[in-house]
Amino acid sequence: MSSYIFETVEFKNQYPVNAFVAFIQSSSFHWHYEYELIAVLKGSITISVSPKPITLHKGGIVLVNSKTVHEIKSEGENICMILQLDPALFKKESNDSSNYRFYLNSVLDEVPVKIRYSHFVNKMAKIVLYAIDQDKKNCYRLRAEIYSLIADLFEYVQYDMIMKSDQCDRDAALLMNMIDYLKANLSEPDVINNLYKELGMGEKTVYRYLKEHMGISLKDMVDTFRTNEAKRLLKNTDKSMGCIIDECGFGSENTFYRLFKKSTGLTPKEYRQQKTEIEKKPELRGYLNFEINEAKQLLLKIMED
Known part of the structure; x- marks a missing residue:
């Protein structure tokens, strides 16, 4: 993994999806x-x-597994559905150390699924539609469809179970432990030193490991996670700036504003106002509605077929 870019994923709603x-x-x-x-x-x-x-052509589907290196090239105009799922959703308990690798690829079909690939495309279409129209009832339907999809992956798709303790997955397991701990303890001002104690590793060892496998420092990783969480809270809640600063562990208002502006090019207030600005501008709203309406028609057609 060391020669490839590690990408953080920002979840935009209350579910890790x-x-x-x-x-x-x-x-x-x-x-x-x-x-x-x-x-x-x-x-x-x-x-x-x-x-x-x-x-992948129209109707094609592939599952890119957790921690899998991949590259995407555009073949001209396209419209795609994307689901990004936190691996924690696949665990039965919080202390479950298992990782799963699924074989879902409608093009190669080297390990055929036990049901039509269109079944999973249809499930994705439902989830995306509920995510687009998140009123109260659809929030519950979205949650139900997410877990239904995961259950179908386990039932109809071949998979391997990899324990974190396996030698071949030792480095990835260490990285996942770091990420899990940081995400769960972002509000702690001293989260970096606490991580060293949690892992039983020294500062220099962790620094060398992250530079080799991710190309960034531990501080950069923490700053990225804190900024992503702040973005999520700004978009999806009415929490005050002070509350967000505390929940994300920035420590001070100056640090929050400096890191946020560096990451997004906007102040936190400007970032929060973006949604309001789009709603106020008919030309922007019309463009977005056109894109969403086209997407909805494609999704509805899938569900009818």
Whole structure:
């Protein structure tokens, strides 16, 4: 993993899931902690993922497993569904140390699923529709469909179970332990020193490990997680700036504003106002509605087929 980019995923709602429709542009080789399901609604894309590159056309679907290096190339115009799922959703208990690798790839079909691939495309369409229209009833439906999808993956798709203690997964397990601890303890002012104690590792050892496997320092990682959590809270809650500063562990207002502006190019207040500004501008609202309406029509057609 050391020669590839580690990508952090920001969850935009109350569940550790991102569900959306988008035009996928090209990306360099990267990897992330989350599982990623990709299905093509229109056009095509090429994904380079082990064992070889595949081209997904309309109706195609692939699951990119947690910690899997991959690259995406755009094949002209496309519209894709994307689900990003926190691995914690796949664990029965909080102390479950298992990791799973699923074999869901409608192009190669080397390990066929026990049900039609269109079943998973349909499940994704429901989840994305509920995510787009998140009124109270759809929030409950969204949660139900997420767990229904995960249950279907376990029932209909072949998978391997990898224990974190396995020698071959030792480095990845250490990284996951770091990420899990940091995300759960962001509000702690001294979270970095506490992590050293939790891992039983020294500062220099952790520094060398992260530089080799992620290309960033522990402080950079903590700053990224804190900023991502602040962005989520600014977009999805009415919590005050002071409350967000405390919950994310920034320590001071100056640190919060400096790191946030460096990451987003905006102040926290400007970032929160973006949604309001879009709602006030008919030309922007019309453009977004057009894109969403086209996506909805494609999703509804999938569910009818």
